[in-house]
Amino acid sequence: MPALCRDCHTSLDAGTRCPACRSPRVLSHPELFDLTIAHIDCDAFYASVEKRDDPALRDVPLIVGGGRRGVVTTACYIARIRGVRSAMPMFKALRLCPDAVVVKPRFPAYVTASRAIRAMMEELTPAVEPLSLDEAFLDLGGTARLHRAPPAVLLARLALRIQRELGLTASIGLSHNKFLAKIASDLDKPRGFSVIGRAETQAFLRDRPVGLIWGVGHATQEALARSGIRTIADLLRWDRRDLVARFGSSGDRLWRLARGEDARRVHPNAPVKSISNETTFDEDTSDPDLLDGHLWRMAEKVADRAKAKALSGRVVTLKLKKASHAVLTRRHALREPTQLADRIYREARVLLDQSGAAAPFRLLGVGLSDLMHEGRADLSADFLDPRAAARAEAERAADAVRARFGHDAILKGRALR
Amino acid sequence: MKISIERGTLLKAVGQAQSVVERRNTIPILANVLIEAEGDRVSFRATDLDIEVVDRVNAQVHRAGSTTVSAVTLHEIVRKLPDGALVNLSDDGAAGRLMVEAGRAQFQLTTLPREDFPVMASSEYASNFTAPAPVLRRLFDKSRFAISTEETRYYLNGVYMHVADGEDGRVLRCVATDGHRLARIDAPLPEGADDMPGVIVPRKTVGELRKLLDDDEAQIAVSVSETKVRFATPEITLTSKVIDGTFPDYSRVIPNGNSRRMEVDASEFAKAVDRVATVSSERSRAVKMQIDDDRLVLSVNAPDSGNAEEELGVAYHDERLEIGFNAKYLLEIASQVDRENAVFLFNSAGDPTLMREGNDGSAVYVVMPMRV
Numbered sequence: 001m002p003a004l005c006r007d008c009h010t011s012l013d014a015g016t017r018c019p020a021c022r023s024p025r026v027l028s029h030p031e032l033f034d035l036t037i038a039h040i041d042c043d044a045f046y047a048s049v050e051k052r053d054d055p056a057l058r059d060v061p062l063i064v065g066g067g068r069r070g071v072v073t074t075a076c077y078i079a080r081i082r083g084v085r086s087a088m089p090m091f092k093a094l095r096l097c098p099d100a101v102v103v104k105p106r107f108p109a110y111v112t113a114s115r116a117i118r119a120m121m122e123e124l125t126p127a128v129e130p131l132s133l134d135e136a137f138l139d140l141g142g143t144a145r146l147h148r149a150p151p152a153v154l155l156a157r158l159a160l161r162i163q164r165e166l167g168l169t170a171s172i173g174l175s176h177n178k179f180l181a182k183i184a185s186d187l188d189k190p191r192g193f194s195v196i197g198r199a200e201t202q203a204f205l206r207d208r209p210v211g212l213i214w215g216v217g218h219a220t221q222e223a224l225a226r227s228g229i230r231t232i233a234d235l236l237r238w239d240r241r242d243l244v245a246r247f248g249s250s251g252d253r254l255w256r257l258a259r260g261e262d263a264r265r266v267h268p269n270a271p272v273k274s275i276s277n278e279t280t281f282d283e284d285t286s287d288p289d290l291l292d293g294h295l296w297r298m299a300e301k302v303a304d305r306a307k308a309k310a311l312s313g314r315v316v317t318l319k320l321k322k323a324s325h326a327v328l329t330r331r332h333a334l335r336e337p338t339q340l341a342d343r344i345y346r347e348a349r350v351l352l353d354q355s356g357a358a359a360p361f362r363l364l365g366v367g368l369s370d371l372m373h374e375g376r377a378d379l380s381a382d383f384l385d386p387r388a389a390a391r392a393e394a395e396r397a398a399d400a401v402r403a404r405f406g407h408d409a410i411l412k413g414r415a416l417r
Numbered sequence: 418m419k420i421s422i423e424r425g426t427l428l429k430a431v432g433q434a435q436s437v438v439e440r441r442n443t444i445p446i447l448a449n450v451l452i453e454a455e456g457d458r459v460s461f462r463a464t465d466l467d468i469e470v471v472d473r474v475n476a477q478v479h480r481a482g483s484t485t486v487s488a489v490t491l492h493e494i495v496r497k498l499p500d501g502a503l504v505n506l507s508d509d510g511a512a513g514r515l516m517v518e519a520g521r522a523q524f525q526l527t528t529l530p531r532e533d534f535p536v537m538a539s540s541e542y543a544s545n546f547t548a549p550a551p552v553l554r555r556l557f558d559k560s561r562f563a564i565s566t567e568e569t570r571y572y573l574n575g576v577y578m579h580v581a582d583g584e585d586g587r588v589l590r591c592v593a594t595d596g597h598r599l600a601r602i603d604a605p606l607p608e609g610a611d612d613m614p615g616v617i618v619p620r621k622t623v624g625e626l627r628k629l630l631d632d633d634e635a636q637i638a639v640s641v642s643e644t645k646v647r648f649a650t651p652e653i654t655l656t657s658k659v660i661d662g663t664f665p666d667y668s669r670v671i672p673n674g675n676s677r678r679m680e681v682d683a684s685e686f687a688k689a690v691d692r693v694a695t696v697s698s699e700r701s702r703a704v705k706m707q708i709d710d711d712r713l714v715l716s717v718n719a720p721d722s723g724n725a726e727e728e729l730g731v732a733y734h735d736e737r738l739e740i741g742f743n744a745k746y747l748l749e750i751a752s753q754v755d756r757e758n759a760v761f762l763f764n765s766a767g768d769p770t771l772m773r774e775g776n777d778g779s780a781v782y783v784v785m786p787m788r789v
Contacts, residue, residue, distance in 0.1 A: 332569060335597070350569040375720070379703065380743060380787040382596035383670045383769050384570075 003028030006156045006193055009149075031197035032174075033150040036141040037266065039173040039181035040158070042117070043190035045134035047076035049113050050103055052167040061100040065090055070280055073105055077190060110134075116166055124154050127266045135185075137178055139266035156193065163191075176201075179262035183212060201260035205232045213257050215250070223247070232258045271371075272309060276317070277301045278365025284323045286359030293417025295352065296345050298366040300415065303341035306368060307399065312337035312377030316347035319365030320357050330355050333370070337377045342391045344368060418482025419507040420454045422474065424519065427504050428495045430472040433653065434463035435492040437470045437625060449485035451534045452506065452515075454478045462534070463488055468622055468657045469537040484508045484528045486515045494524055537656055542640035542647065546609035548589070550635040553648075556591040557623050557630075559602045559780055562749045564620050565595030572662030576623055578646075579615030580606060584778045587611065592667050596785075598746045599670055600753070603779040613641045617660035622646070629653055671783055672769050675762035677735040679708055683754035683774075685729060686713075690751065693717045693725040694744035702744040705789045708763075709737040717744070740766040741789030750782040 004011055005018035006025040011033075017024050042048065046064040051057045061079035065072045072093045075084040082097040094100060114133040121128045124147065127139035140151035147154055155172050162170050171192035173184025180196045187194040196204055205212075209231055211221050227246060229235055235243075235258035243251030256262065277298040285291065306312055314337040320328045330351040338344065348366045381389050401410045434450040442448060442465070451462040459476040462469065498504065498519045505518040508528060517524040557576060565573035573595055581590040581603070588603040589610055618626070626648050629637065640647040647656045694702050697719035707714040711733055716726040740763060750772050751759055757775035764770070772782040 335567075335595075347569070354569070376699065379741075379789075380597055381767075381785050383599070383783070383785050384573075384594065384596040384665050 001028050001030055002032040004032060004152055004156060007160070009153050009156055009160075011153065027152070027156070027193050027195070029195040029197055030199065032152050032195060035174050035176055035195065035197065036139060036143075036151050037175055037177055037181045038138040038140060038151065038155055039178070039185040040117075040121070040136055040138060040155075041171050041173075041185045041189070042134035042162075043169045043171055044074055044076050044080075045113075045168070046074040046105055046110055047079075048168050049109050050106070051076065053109065057101060057103075061097050063090075063093055063097070063100045063102045064105050065093075065102060066104055066280075075100075113166055113168060117162055117168075117170075120158055120161055120165075124158065127268055129266045129268055137181065137266045152195075159191070159193065177260070177262040178264050178266065179214065179257055180260055182214065205258065205260055206236070208232050210235060210254075213254065215253070220250075272311065273371065274317075274367055274369035275302050275305045275309075275311070275313065275371070276319075276365055276367030278319060278363055280321075280363045281361070284360035284362050286361070289417050291352070291359070291361065291364060292349070293414060294364050295348050295366065296341070296412065296414040296417070298364065299345035299348055300341040300412075302366055302368050303339055303344055303395075306339040306371075307374070310374045311371045312339040312374045313368035314338075314370040314372070315368070316344055316351070317365075317367035317369060318348045318351040318355065319363070319367065320352070320355060320361050321363035322357060323360050323362055325362065328355060328357050336380055337370070337372055337374075338368075339374050339377045340392055340395055342388070342395055343378070418452070418454050418484055419480040419505070420459055420476045420478050421503055421505050422459065422476040424495060424498050424500065424502040424504055426474045426476070428492075430461040430474050431488060431492045431495055433470055433472050433625075433628060434461050435488040436628075437463040437465055437468055438488045439465040440489070446485065446529050446533045446535070448487055448489065449529055449534065450488035450491060451483065451485045451531065453483040453531075455481050462536070464535060464537060465621075466535060466537075467619065468625060468655065470625060470656075471654045473652050480507075482508065483531045484515055485531055485534050486526045486528050490526060491517070498522065540642055540645050542642045542645070544610060544613040544641045545638070546607045546613070547636050547638050548604075548607045548610075550630045550637055551633055552589075552604045552607075553637055553639075554627070554630040556589065556602050556604050557618075557626060559753050560591045560593040560600040561620070561623050562753075563593040563595060563598050563600040563782075564623070565593075566620075567595065570596070572617060572660055572664055575617040575619040575660045577615060577617050577664040577667075578613075578641075580610060580613050588779075589613075592664070594665075594667060594670070594783075597743070598750065598785065599667060599783040600750075601667065601671065601781045601783075607639075610639075614643050615664070616641055616643070616646050617662060617664055618646055619657065619660055622655070622657035625655055625657075629655060670769065671781065672762070672764060672771050675764045675768070675771050677738060677763040678733070679713065679761040679763065680732040680758045681713065681729060681761070683751050683757075683759035686759060687748055687751035689715050689727045689729055690744055690747050693727050694748075696723040696725045697744075698722060703741045703787045703789045704744045704747060705739065705741045707737075707739050708733050710734065738763055738766065739789075740770070741787045742770075742784060743787055746784050750784055753780065753782065 001014050003014050004027050005023055006027055007023040008021040010018055010020045014028055016026055018026055047062045062076040063072050063079055064074045070090050072086050072088045074086055079097050079100050084093045084097050110133050121138055125138055125140050125143050129137040144150050159170050159172055162168055169191045171185050171189045173181045173194050175181040175184050175196040176198050184194040184196045210216050210224050235254055240255045243255050279294055315331055315333050317329055317331040332347050332351055398410045438448050453460045457475055458473050460471055460473045462471045494517055502519040508515045513528050515526045515528050560576050577592045579590055581588055583603045587606045589606050591602045593600050629648055629650055635650055638649040646659055690704055693715050694717055697717050705716045713729045713731040718724040754774045760773050762771040766786055769783050769785050774780055
């Protein structure tokens with residue numbers, strides 16, 4: 001059976017220990033050198049970056065997340081042993097793990113690390129589809145001749161390189177499509193490398209719960225359970241037409257994924273569909289000044305991201321979560337796309353004023369969608385708002401100052417509320 | 418109630434009613450038309466609580482009475498009946514059904530009690546005057562395209578009808594704008610309109626009003642208060658709430674120092690703009706105008722789909738100018754010109770441009786340029 005040493009990348013025939021370097025990290029699989037679709041997922045990414053940058057945090061349980069009322073963004077593996085999970089409310093995490101150190105996310109550091117990893121991936125193949133800062137799909141089909149090594153070897157090298165050069169670890173899933181590659185990367189975390197071959201696909205999937213399928217969340221699981229579908233084996237018993245009849249177009253998707261079929265390609269630079277930002281407050285708030293300040297800062301973050309990506313959007317969305325957790329969203333389509341914080345803020349402001357929702361609020365979010373290239377943005381002026389042009393110029397000037405002297409070099413008074 | 422009515426007459430009355438009722442409403446009675454028969458007249462009344470239309474027509478009334486029935490359904494039925502048919506409408510009061518008969522076709526429609534039908538409270542009008550239909554038609558037709566659809570600035574969702582000082586004295590003026598273009602149309606002030614309060618007539622009301630104005634000979638009785646406006650012909654009365662808001666001071670927006678004058682055949686201009694704009698499928702297509710010594714070059718450059726250019730002869734004797742506009746806005750203002758050449762008055766590529774018909778100051782359009 002083809003096998004590979006994950007430390008010295010020697011290809012071997014079989015065995016449990018590498019004959020060259022005596023490492024026990026030997027990966028063997030019948031299809032090891034034939035599979036080309038990979039999913040790479042960094043291990044506890046934000047927490048790992050924090051631990052790397054501050055060695056004092058290395059051996060303590062670490063939670064990256066915001067505020068007393070916020071949620072866990074990432075927990076390190078020490079904290080995970082105690083039961084802390086990402087997306088868990090902070091108070092619950094701290095009850096499980098009172099000695100945890102909580103740090104606020106430092107996105108610029110994560111972005112830097114993420115870019116470095118992506119650059120390494122792009123040395124292997126142009127077909128890199130990032131899903132977020134810390135995970136990506138790679139299609140390594142057709143690269144073996146160029147790199148004089150099969151994909152599995154390239155991936156093992158990549159994992160080692162991420163570890164040596166960036167001080168971070170990643171887990172790799174290798175299979176014959178995206179669905180399975182993503183499942184594989186999660187099988188052996190951290191520092192894992194798992195393979196799901198064509199031959200074992202059906203057997204592998206059969207006894208897994210349907211929740212394993214992407215897009216099958218709580219609601220879908222409940223709907224499936226009502227039809228007696230709990231495992232993938234249950235799904236396999238259904239006729240394709242019956243699934244479609246009961247669950248619509250997603251029924252067809254379920255039918256195919258249950259068989260391990262996934263024809264989605266790895267799309268490099270999958271287009272961004274929306275840009276948004278939201279904040280859960282430390283305490284429910286109805287203070288108009290505070291809400292206004294949040295609204296401005298979020299509009300500014302959204303605008304910053306749009307500008308960084310040379311994008312603009314036509315639809316501004318406001319999201320509100322009331323104290324009762326009821327979520328309310330309001331959207332407004334602009335006549336022309338914008339990337340200006342000023343316009344996003346003003347639209348969101350009107351949406352908030354017209355929402356009719358009664359404060360206090362628990363969460364506030366601002367989003368921009370219907371995105372397009374910035375070349376079409378903010379071209380026409382409004383003569384009923386003659387100061388808009390001046391505000392736009394002021395914003396561009398402030399952006400130029402920030403580009404030179406850093407983000408905090410210049411702020412609107414509103415940002416301090 | 419029992420009446421006989423000619424199909425054409427009924428269709429017109431019910432057609433007016435069904436366009437007023439709100440299709441997506443949650444109050445069932447608002448989907449209905451109130452039919453009241455008395456003497457030799459039948460009235461059809463419909464409302465969406467903001468607008469009320471009453472249409473009175475002649476009919477044979479065999480038995481006076483009243484009822485309400487779905488305006489859309491009745492309209493559909495009448496529409497499908499043969500031309501020239503005599504339609505009998507009768508209800509037996511107790512059963513809650515309206516019988517519609519024409520020839521050998523027979524329909525029974527459920528009714529709702531007449532008492533539930535909301536009738537708009539009558540109010541005192543501060544000003545009453547009469548205006549010929551063609552005058553009102555011009556005022557609203559030439560301004561309505563500029564009405565804003567933006568709900569965030571609801572006070573722009575209508576035509577601002579008010580009395581103003583025009584070039585030759587007091588005028589009845591209609592203004593509409595969405596912040597990107599503006600239309601200001603004047604008409605001689607009708608007798609008795611001096612004290613009219615300025616009101617914002619909502620978009621939907623303008624649309625309904627338009628149906629009253631087709632007859633060139635008709636005189637329209639107009640009544641205006643701070644909160645309501647009423648337009649009436651002998652047959653039809655349209656009453657509407659007005660938009661409760663303050664229309665912005667539009668006079669600041671209208672440039673008066675624009676000196677660079679371009680004169681062009683409006684219909685040739687509109688056709689050329691339409692042609693070059695074809696290459697771009699964007700919602701806000703920008704058309705670039707390069708103007709130099711009696712020559713106008715219109716161009717559109719759409720990176721994704723192509724580019725286009727067309728040259729037109731114009732009268733222009735000023736410095737060379739390059740200015741961009743939203744193609745749709747240009748088309749809309751150019752199509753308002755029907756008698757003379759369009760005259761554009763520019764300042765710079767960043768300032769509002771004024772357009773009027775010849776030297777006629779009674780219809781003025783302002784359009785904001787786009788960066789190109």
